[in-house]
Amino acid sequence: MVTVLVPGPLRGEVGGAARLTVAVAGTLRDVLDELAGEWPRLARRLRDERGEVRRHVNVYVDGEDCRHLGGLDAPVPPGAEVQVLPSVAGG
């Protein structure tokens, strides 16, 4: 099991939940794919149709930016916490 922390602006896509539980571990791609099955509207806010994490969406695995862990290939072990945070962007 992996816990996914949902940022405030996206909680409306998941019935108001601040955290979700995903019954898969492996890579970040595996986790996000599993998430997309249950919460497609959340998933498409995080990744584009090519599956790439959107430029101004940051995803942390146990506190570490996934871009430093291999991106979507980042390992997400059982019990890990995946945190989604909007980056500081916009005007």
Add this chain to the structure above:
Amino acid sequence: MTTLLAIGTGKGLFLATSTDGRRTWQLSGPHHPMTGVYAVAVDTRREVPRLLAGMTSSHFGPSVATSDDLGASWQEPEQAPVAFPADTGASLGRVWQLTPAGPAEPDVVWAGTEPSALFRSTDAGRTFELVRALWEHPHREQWGAGFGGQAVHTVLPHPHDPARIAVAMSTGGVYHSADAGATWAPGNTGIRAYFLPDEWPEFGQCVHKVARDAGDPERLYAQNHHGVYRSDDGGHTWLSIAAGLPSDFGFPMVAHPTRPGMIWSFPLAADSRRFPVDERCRVYRSADAGGTWEALSAGLPAGPYFPAVLRDAMCADDADPTGVYFGTRSGEVYASRDEGDSWFLVAAHLPDVLCVRAAEV
């Protein structure tokens, strides 16, 4: 009768409604806050009017939402309503245009996108499918990107023939299909591309906006990146109608919905000086298909004026007499109830206005 004015801005959608003949307006919003609403449509072909908004979050990407209760609530499908198929290797930047088709196809809505592509919906704008033939056009690799990105920003269904449709893109120019999108051909003869070594190319022009005449569907009007043109042959060859304007630069081009030959524009001084000509807020109107133009400024700010009007930030409504509207990059929206003879302020202090559309609902 209620008139609805939808105002897409850089930070959300605002809706203005009037129930007293467009004299006073009530404003609501922002709907979809913190998204750039580049495209909005009011689809009045349906028994219940449908609003469509194409919005882009700088964080969470683009989407299209619909409302069947004039903006009180919005719906989005679970899956992305506009998305490039996996084999294209592309991803949607934003939806630049949402255009209901003609009356013969009441459930068809077109979407023009960045990167330059056309999508078609057969469920009244809930979900869309890529028009493959335009995406796979051999010219596509040579289409360029202007400052706003590379996008199909104009979609013009033929009012009587569902098989015929025109699109315009920056840069790339005008393309036509006469077989419901199965094949496409450029239609830019006579439109100058001063920014290219060959100034008269087959395609590659930076057309900013194209509008179709109310009376003659073969007559089109184009505001180009320098150059204002008219076509009398369905948009294949073009002639300049800029002689009576103070500048041939600008973004919008709006045709009267019922009066043949009447069009409006908002000229800017030049590509290198994107302010209203003489720094005065003036709409220009032609009643003879671009042969002559008159400046319209009654009710508009009299002093030095610097904001520009973007390509979709001017429109006409379907009321009688026709109303005309424009929004500025400084967040003001002006309206006219008399085809532009006089103007009044509908809203001010909004975020930068990207698009406006108005209709009786």
